[in-house]
Amino acid sequence: MKKIFFITAIVLLGACQTRKDQTQMQATANPFYQEWDTPFGVPPFLQIGDEHYMPAFKRGMEENLAEIDAIVNNPEEPTFANTLEELERTGKLLTKVQRVFSNLASSNTNPKIQELQRELSPLLSAHYDKITLNEGLFKRVEAVWQAREMLNLNNEQHKLLEDTRKSFVRSGALLNEEQKNQITEINSKISGLTTAFGQNLLAETNGFELILDEADLDGLSDGIIAAAAETATQKMEKAETEEEKAKYKDKYVFTPHRTSMYPFLTQSNRRDLREQLYKAYVQRGDNDNETDNKEIAAKIAKLRAERAQLMGYETHAHFVLEERMLKTPAEVYDLLMQLWKPALERAKVEVADMQAVVDAEGHDFKIAGWDWWQYSEKVRKAKYDLDEAALKPYLSLDNVLKGVFETTNKLWGLTFTELHDIDVYHPDARVWEVKDKDGSHLSIFIGDYFTRSNKRGGAWMSSFKGQSNLDGKERPIVVNVCNFPAPVGDDPSLLSFENVTTLFHEFGHAMHGTLTNVTYRSMAGTSGPRDFTEFPAQILEHWASEPEILKSFATHYQTGEVIPDELIDKLLKASKFNQGFANTEYLAASLLDMDWHTITADEDVEDADAFEEASLTRIGLIEEIAPRYRSTYFAHIFAGGYAAGYYSYVHSAVLDSDGFEAFKEAGDVFDPELAAKLRTHVYEKGSTEEAMELYKQFRGRQPKIDALLKVRGLDGSTD
Numbered sequence: 001m002k003k004i005f006f007i008t009a010i011v012l013l014g015a016c017q018t019r020k021d022q023t024q025m026q027a028t029a030n031p032f033y034q035e036w037d038t039p040f041g042v043p044p045f046l047q048i049g050d051e052h053y054m055p056a057f058k059r060g061m062e063e064n065l066a067e068i069d070a071i072v073n074n075p076e077e078p079t080f081a082n083t084l085e086e087l088e089r090t091g092k093l094l095t096k097v098q099r100v101f102s103n104l105a106s107s108n109t110n111p112k113i114q115e116l117q118r119e120l121s122p123l124l125s126a127h128y129d130k131i132t133l134n135e136g137l138f139k140r141v142e143a144v145w146q147a148r149e150m151l152n153l154n155n156e157q158h159k160l161l162e163d164t165r166k167s168f169v170r171s172g173a174l175l176n177e178e179q180k181n182q183i184t185e186i187n188s189k190i191s192g193l194t195t196a197f198g199q200n201l202l203a204e205t206n207g208f209e210l211i212l213d214e215a216d217l218d219g220l221s222d223g224i225i226a227a228a229a230e231t232a233t234q235k236m237e238k239a240e241t242e243e244e245k246a247k248y249k250d251k252y253v254f255t256p257h258r259t260s261m262y263p264f265l266t267q268s269n270r271r272d273l274r275e276q277l278y279k280a281y282v283q284r285g286d287n288d289n290e291t292d293n294k295e296i297a298a299k300i301a302k303l304r305a306e307r308a309q310l311m312g313y314e315t316h317a318h319f320v321l322e323e324r325m326l327k328t329p330a331e332v333y334d335l336l337m338q339l340w341k342p343a344l345e346r347a348k349v350e351v352a353d354m355q356a357v358v359d360a361e362g363h364d365f366k367i368a369g370w371d372w373w374q375y376s377e378k379v380r381k382a383k384y385d386l387d388e389a390a391l392k393p394y395l396s397l398d399n400v401l402k403g404v405f406e407t408t409n410k411l412w413g414l415t416f417t418e419l420h421d422i423d424v425y426h427p428d429a430r431v432w433e434v435k436d437k438d439g440s441h442l443s444i445f446i447g448d449y450f451t452r453s454n455k456r457g458g459a460w461m462s463s464f465k466g467q468s469n470l471d472g473k474e475r476p477i478v479v480n481v482c483n484f485p486a487p488v489g490d491d492p493s494l495l496s497f498e499n500v501t502t503l504f505h506e507f508g509h510a511m512h513g514t515l516t517n518v519t520y521r522s523m524a525g526t527s528g529p530r531d532f533t534e535f536p537a538q539i540l541e542h543w544a545s546e547p548e549i550l551k552s553f554a555t556h557y558q559t560g561e562v563i564p565d566e567l568i569d570k571l572l573k574a575s576k577f578n579q580g581f582a583n584t585e586y587l588a589a590s591l592l593d594m595d596w597h598t599i600t601a602d603e604d605v606e607d608a609d610a611f612e613e614a615s616l617t618r619i620g621l622i623e624e625i626a627p628r629y630r631s632t633y634f635a636h637i638f639a640g641g642y643a644a645g646y647y648s649y650v651h652s653a654v655l656d657s658d659g660f661e662a663f664k665e666a667g668d669v670f671d672p673e674l675a676a677k678l679r680t681h682v683y684e685k686g687s688t689e690e691a692m693e694l695y696k697q698f699r700g701r702q703p704k705i706d707a708l709l710k711v712r713g714l715d716g717s718t719d
Contacts, residue, residue: 032056032097038422040433040444042477043100043464045425050112053101057120060094061127067091072136078143080151084161087137088470088520098124099464106462107481108426109202109454117195125191129184132171141165156688160520163687170319172311179310186307193300198456198639200291204284205633206453207291209235210254210264210277217252219269221389226488228252231260256281259451259485262496265373266388271365278370285632286609293632294608300638301596301605309601317597317644324529325651325691329598332647336594338705339650340587340619342714346580351624353379367624376578384577386570388496394554394563397449397484397493400500403553404507407543411675412515413437416445428452428486429479434514443467443514446479449503450486450493456635457483459502461509461526461537468521476525478513480506492557497571501541508540509533515683523686530645532691534652535659536682542660545572546669576713581625583712588627590647591619593637597644608632650708655695657707662699674698 031047033056038044067090074082101120105113131137144151145165153161172183211232217225229252236248254264254277261281265274285293304316313319317329326332354367354375367375380386408414416432424431429448436442446464448455465477482502487493495503512533513525526533543549547568554563595615605611612631621627629636629646636642659678663669681697696702709715 030056032093032100033059039419040422040441040475040477041465042422042431042444043425044423045100046423048100050110050116053097053113053116054119056093056097057101057123060091060097061123064091064094064127065130068131068134068137071140072134074140078140080144080153080157080161083140083144084157084164085470085520087141087164088160088468088522095466099462099466103462103464103479103481104425106460107448107455107479109456114199117199118192121191121195122188125187126184129171129187132168133173133180133184135173138168138173141168156519156523159688160523163523166323170311170323175310182310183307186303186310190300190303190307193296193303194639197285197293197296197300198635200293200296201285201633201635201639202456203291204287204293205256205457208256208280210273210280211247212252212254212273214250214252216270216273217268220264220267223389223392223488223491223494224263224267225252226491227260227263227485228254230486230488231255256284257451257457257483259483262373265370266377267374271371274370274374275368282369282626282630284630286630293638297596297631297634297638298605298608298611301599302601302603304597304643305599305603306601315598315600317594320597320644324645324648325531326647329594329644332594332644332651333591335651335654336587336590336647339583339709339712339714340591342709342716343580343583343587343712344620344622346714347584347622347625348580350376350379350578350580351622357382369624369626372581372624376581380574380577384570384574386567386574390567391497391563391571392494393556393558394567395495395497395500396557397495399553399555399557400495400503401447403544403549404504404540406552407504407540407549408507408511410670412679414442414511414514419444426452441475443475444477445510445514446477448479448481449484451483452486455481455483458635459483459506461506461513463513463525466521467513467516467518467524469517469519470521474521476513476516478510478525480510482506494557497545501544504541504544505537508537511540512536512683515679516686517684518686518688523688525686528687529691530642531648531651532655532695534648535655535695538649538652538656539659539678542656542663543669545575547572548669576711579712579714583714584621584625585628586649588616588619588621588625589629589634590650591615592627592629592631593634593642593646594644596631596637654705654708655703657711658703658705659695659699661707 030052031044032052036042036044067086071083071086071090076082101113101116105117141161141164145161148158148161151157172180175183212228217228220228231253232248232251235253236245239245239248254260256277261277264277268274285291301316308314308316308319311319313322315329317332321327321329321332326335351367354371357375357378358365358367358371365371377388405414405416413436415435417435419431419433422431424446426448428450429446432445432447434442434445459480459482461478461480463476463478466474467476468474480503482499484493484495484499484503509526516525518524547565550568551562555561556563592612592615596611599605608631616627631638636646637644642648660669663671663674666674677698681694685694692702706715
């Protein structure tokens with residue numbers, strides 16, 4: 001009997017040892033459990049597999065909750081150090097995996113990652129609710145808050161305490177148990193719906209192809225044709241059956257991605273095909289199929305309104321705006337309508353100008369949405385003799401990167417060194433080390449610029465690592481992701497001037513993430529209110545069109561010729577052109593966003609299309625223009641962080657136009673004193689002070705709208 005027990009014990013010990021060995025192997029195999037011995041701590045992308053995410057997320061959440069419990073159960077009296085600063089230190093593993101996963105889910109996704117998104121969405125929502133609704137944790141924060149006058153806190157510490165307490169209160173910390181459970185349930189539902197919205201939109205965007213024969217290419221330039229042929233070739237190579245391959249053989253493919261669609265709408269003489277592609281774009285998510293977003297959008301808006309009511313707010317917009325520079329829906333509507341009337345009047349003039357060209361050509365049709373790009377380009381050529389195609393050869397991606405690097409060098413002395421020995425998550429991505437004027441390391445900057453089918457649309461900045469000075473100097477790893485046309489054949493990627501301003505814009509966000517210099521990671525970089533964090537991005541756009549900067553980088557990719565003064569002059573004179581359209585489509589989307597988020601919890605939106613139509617009819621949007629984002633593909637507000645906040649771009653435009661005017665008034669767009677103030681009071685400060693105070697410290701006064709109206713040609717002046 002003893003022998004049998006002994007043998008059984010050996011077997012059990014062996015089994016335990018095997019399980020222990022397996023656990024250790026799994027820990028070793030999962031890159032997220034290791035310190036990354038890589039240059040600058042860049043994630044070891046080539047070692048990270050899809051199978052590593054879920055275990056790392058689960059362990060990260062477990063560790064995070066254990067860290068929270070340790071704070072809550074600390075027998076010592078709550079202090080700023082043992083509560084607020086310890087809270088700042090929590091969640092390192094979870095943050096580590098979440099930054100990588102979230103970035104790749106947007107820029108380099110696959111079916112497994114999308115499946116994980118759907119699984120993780122409710123798990124993460126519930127996890128963060130466990131923290132923000134933790135009564136014991138809030139009691140400790142509240143105790144520190146009540147004792148704040150006796151703690152001798154510096155400004156940054158006081159702001160962290162205030163913001164942390166406010167985030168708990170705004171998450172429901174003061175609610176009763178039943179209300180907290182309702183908030184948790186609503187958050188989980190919203191999280192799942194926003195994930196579904198984004199994935200549906202990606203499927204809808206990738207789901208339409210305009211497949212053409214050579215006979216359908218009338219009006220298209222050689223470069224556009226070559227790009228469409230390249231798209232067809234890529235699709236043929238990815239096709240799994242001979243039948244699929246045959247579909248793309250000797251064909252030309254255009255898609256609803258803007259880098260494909262806009263050139264086609266501008267150049268194609270086939271009005272029927274322009275209409276087909278345009279309608280595919282504006283109908284995304286509105287096709288009554290399995291990827292339709294109408295019901296999802298309405299549900300999200302309703303749930304947000306219900307949550308706001310539980311929290312004691314009239315609408316979701318009232319809840320959101322409490323934390324912004326503009327504090328109420330009335331203030332936002334007032335700002336938007338100040339621009340709406342002059343923008344709409346200008347747009348009507350632009351329609352008349354285009355209709356005159358249509359009539360002069362002998363056509364018998366009324367300008368429609370799918371005609372705008374082609375005929376506005378014809379008007380521009382006639383008025384300013386500016387051909388977008390003549391600009392592009394001077395605006396290769398490498399040239400524009402050189403330009404934005406030189407701009408920040410002249411402003412702040414920054415230098416950029418490209419690194420070629422660092423693993424990246426996709427071959428398109430490139431890496432630079434950013435150094436300060438004294439040679440010290442500031443950040444790692446990753447640029448991922450070309451359109452691909454597994455990348456969501458648009459352009460954005462994010463980070464793989466944040467900045468903090470709490471426990472030593474931790475510098476960030478920031479990334480810009482764009483959707484520019486890829487190189488075709490031996491030619492480089494050639495950008496439109498709109499692409500150029502987009503690159504400068506996103507680089508401004510990257511500089512906000514790079515120059516940040518705060519103690520606490522939650523306050524670093526772009527952590528401030530949405531209608532302020534666009535300001536550091538948008539002000540940098542102004543340098544893109546400065547002749548001094550343009551001439552420093554815009555050289556012809558074939559001849560090396562510097563962009564002629566004549567072409568720069570035409571570009572600047574045409575800068576106010578089509579501003580009716582540009583402002584009207586943006587403002588219509590901003591007002592639509594506000595309308596969605598000023599519904600009350602008692603309102604039921606049964607038909608999202610009817611709701612949208614009523615919104616656009618109320619403001620008098622003309623039929624030739626669609627809002628920049630219709631409800632069913634408005635990812636900013638239904639799958640991103642801009643709900644009741646899309647107006648932010650125009651409020652930041654007030655700031656950036658007024659701010660850049662200061663450089664103009666100084667007579668030097670690189671004025672050292674102003675550049676230093678901009679860095680010190682804006683780019684470095686994160687959310688350590690109130691946004692308006694930061695702006696006033698830079699500018700010396702509150703912003704005025706006059707400069708924006710002047711920049712956009714909406715001040716009553718003519719083109």
